[in-house]
Amino acid sequence: MNNTKLVTKPHYQVLDGLRGVAAIIVVFFHLTEPLAGSRLDNVVNHGYLAVDFFFLLSGFVIGYAYDDRWDQLTVSGFLRRRFERLHPLVVLGMTLGAIGFYFTDSTIWPLVHTVPVWKLMVVMLIGWTLLPVPLSMDIRGWFEMHPLNSVGWSLFFEYIANILYALGLRKLSDKALACFVALAGAALLHLAVTSPNGDVTGGWTLNAEHMRIGITRTLFPFFAGLLLSRVARPVYIKNAFLWCSILVAAVLLMPRIGGAARLWMNGLFEAFCIIIVFPLIVYIGASGRVRSQTEEKICKFLGDLSYPLYMTHYVLVYFYVAWVSNHKGITLAQAWPYALLTFSGAIVLAYASLLLYDEPVRAWLRKKLKQ
Template sequence: MNNNNLFTKPHYPILDGLRGIAAIIVVTFHLSEPLSTGNLDNLVNHGYLAVDFFFLLSGFVIGYAYDDRWHKMTLGSFLKRRVERLHPLVILGMTLGAIGFYFTDSAIWPLIHTVPLWKLLLVMLIGYTILPVPLALDIRGWEEMHPLNSVGWSLFFEYIANILYATIVRKFSNKALAVFVFIAAVALAHFAITSPKGDVSGGWTLNAEHMRIGITRTIYPFFAGLLLSRVAKLTRIRNAFTWCSILVATVLYMPRIGGAEHLWLNGVYESVCIIFVFPLIVYLGASGIVSTKTERKLCKFLGDISYPLYLVHYPFVYFYVAWISNNKGVTILQAWPYALLILCGSIVLAYVALKWYDEPVRKWLRKKLG
């Protein structure tokens, strides 16, 4: 989900900015969820597709950064770089979730205060590894593989994609990779269109159904991004950040397609977005020209906070969900000031976490891991 270690290679600031835009929309999606009855009437209806966009961005950046360096890089050094980049904020997010666990008192989590401290610490320590916890350790009751920080599921699949890339897929020729990506696209479209829910939402529970969803959502976008990094002939496009930001927001804020009567239509919409629209956005963003200092600074700021924001916001969403569940009938007009406060507070915390924690820890890890 992040680009680093590119050394002398040209940077893609617009892709950084787009990652930040998508991260902010993810927060608004999570803040709108408790005010809806499900995916059919969520105000930020397709916000969960931001994860699929992240996977595609990640595959593009990984391919761009590492594809031509395997002659001087080992599997171990690659994995060390990914752990150094991804894991400090995983640990911070799980710690924040653990600290706030007993304070999210709500009728929807009646068993929280019966969870012994040893079990909370065990779940936190397992969370530090990003390995999923079994349902027997689901201390919150939402059947999440990371009950202290819900978004950890996507990092679990991110690591799987990175390992597949480093051990197998990086050796594929472009033709073999294209065939692999085509098969993954067919599997994704088939799942989305035939899904009982009419969407690709899922992947956060340690069971066969959600593992299938998570793998299906990860394989196509990540390796489509890798293929795009190999074959794309970039041009020079002006105002790309503006147009790409509008495209990302349009896709993620699009209301439900087809309603409850024609669920398959929404599956078609999501398939088209993931298979065609997201690669187009990444291509346009990689081709884009940053024309002003203000735009460059904005893209840098959005890129800097994107990953921290994604990892630190959900512990605060738990408090928000508890408040809404304890005050039945809360309207959007009543909730939006609190939602805005959480959004702004999460952005501030993300920046503080970046500067005071993530960057110093990563610098220390680089020295320790070599």
């Protein structure tokens, strides 16, 4: 067993802050989604692209943190570190989802009141492992691999990317990695432009179609982030956090492109954002420096909050979606007080999860899993 202690590298504070900005917009996306008439008119129309941004950020940070440490690190050691970082909130999110499950009974989920407790418990225990549940265990009726915490699907693919990196793709030369990323980018472009929905959404159902979408959405951004961490030479860019936050918001809030008549145009826009704009944002963010104590505190707070917010907010969104579905025809103008209450609750829940659960459990795991 390798007992060499790895020296912690300094964080990219701006990138930490951007992760929080994207996570907040994801919450708004999920609050406006049930009020939209279709995917064409959601107010936060491209909020789902935050997942692709997270994948790219993850690949960049993993490359920066670990690429030059494999002489001190084993595959199992790397995976233990990723487990310690990611998994406590996976367990919490699934557990909270199970606790709230029966209280979200609604016309939109007719299966909820028919689910026996034993089946709920089995789904929760499988959810703790992040393994997808088969459609026969879909207890909510949304055809999800993680029906107790919808966002778990992206963590499933995050783990796949980390495992692929650890088992061999980290060994690729820069040229070989660039070729791999180019092929993954071509696959992503093809998916986006030819999608029957005109977008890259998907990945949350355990079937061939969604598995293809999920792996395609993961491979390019994660390994493009890894490549960027290797070849980029950041230079100082003034006000990087401000400009990058504006760019992230502009992409995620962009209205639908092309409408129902030209679905391929929206797919092309999304591919452009993932392949070109997101790497540019990460490069600018990596080139930035916090310019004051206030900006440093904001970036730290947003960075600390981002993952707990992402992994716990949908527990409250289920209640909100149930309320919206029971008030047919409600508008955003009528729903905003309830949306604001849900958003505020999500922030409080995430911060409490961070302080009272995530940080203590991760500290305990570090001791238990220490090499």
